[in-house]
Amino acid sequence: MNFSHPDDLRGATFTDVSLRGARFTRANFSGVVMRAVEVGGTDIDAPWLLDGRNTLLVNGVDVTPFVDAELDRRFPGRAERRAQDPDGLRAAWAKAETAWAAAVERVAALPPGTQDVSVDGEWSFAQTVRHLVMATDTWLGKAVLGREKPYHPLGMPNAEYETDGYDLSVFVSGVPPYADVLAARADRTAMVRDFLATATPEDLAVVRANPWGPEHPETTLSCLHTILEEEWEHLRYATRDLDTITRGSTS
Numbered sequence: 001m002n003f004s005h006p007d008d009l010r011g012a013t014f015t016d017v018s019l020r021g022a023r024f025t026r027a028n029f030s031g032v033v034m035r036a037v038e039v040g041g042t043d044i045d046a047p048w049l050l051d052g053r054n055t056l057l058v059n060g061v062d063v064t065p066f067v068d069a070e071l072d073r074r075f076p077g078r079a080e081r082r083a084q085d086p087d088g089l090r091a092a093w094a095k096a097e098t099a100w101a102a103a104v105e106r107v108a109a110l111p112p113g114t115q116d117v118s119v120d121g122e123w124s125f126a127q128t129v130r131h132l133v134m135a136t137d138t139w140l141g142k143a144v145l146g147r148e149k150p151y152h153p154l155g156m157p158n159a160e161y162e163t164d165g166y167d168l169s170v171f172v173s174g175v176p177p178y179a180d181v182l183a184a185r186a187d188r189t190a191m192v193r194d195f196l197a198t199a200t201p202e203d204l205a206v207v208r209a210n211p212w213g214p215e216h217p218e219t220t221l222s223c224l225h226t227i228l229e230e231e232w233e234h235l236r237y238a239t240r241d242l243d244t245i246t247r248g249s250t251s
Contacts, residue, residue: 075099086196086201090199122237143209
């Protein structure tokens with residue numbers, strides 16, 4: 001049985017049912033209450049859990065601080081993603097670049113074509129890199145720099161971009177050469193680096209329009225924080241899937 005948009009199960013009650021092996025993608029579980037449940041082997045990926053506004057209680061304990069601390073341990077440099085001043089942001093970006101360079105090197109050492117392997121229907125490594133190109137274009141090129149045509153054609157839009165009716169014609173379809181993807185990514189990482197090189201505290205305080213909701217004001221600083229969040233979250237996804245690939249299981 002499949003449920004998808006616009007199916008709405010809000011307020012539903014499940015009693016003595018088995019959800020063993022079920023998969024939920026882009027589902028809203030906020031406020032869900034589970035009692036006397038079996039959760040062995042459950043795998044939860046909630047990227048917005050750690051935005052400071054949410055909690056996840058397991059047996060009455062909020063586990064979000066523990067998750068955040070463990071991710072900081074696993075990904076050196078991640079803890080600096082919320083830097084507040086230009087020097088801190090420059091250091092944070094340098095560490096994000098270093099971490100991603102290591103991931104690219106890891107892929108280069110794996111069998112040819114690994115960059116295009118999808119795990120469980122998720123984006124491949126190359127697609128993830130392409131999405132980061134788009135994220136940079138959205139939050140720096142569009143929101144901060146105000147470019148009229150900010151998007152690189154090799155950017156990868158997310159599902160929400162497509163369903164919200166945005167123009168997808170600016171993006172190429174199919175599987176572009178990986179070397180071209182890496183070149184686009186290098187160009188966009190340099191764009192962030194160059195902007196930060198001369199950024200001042202006054203620059204960080206400038207109010208910008210949220211590129212997804214212009215009625216919601218942002219600042220240059222919050223836009224840069226979003227870029228850094230995207231970098232570390234997608235590195236986590238990419239690393240997770242590379243681990244699965246090297247174990248020889250992609251489903």
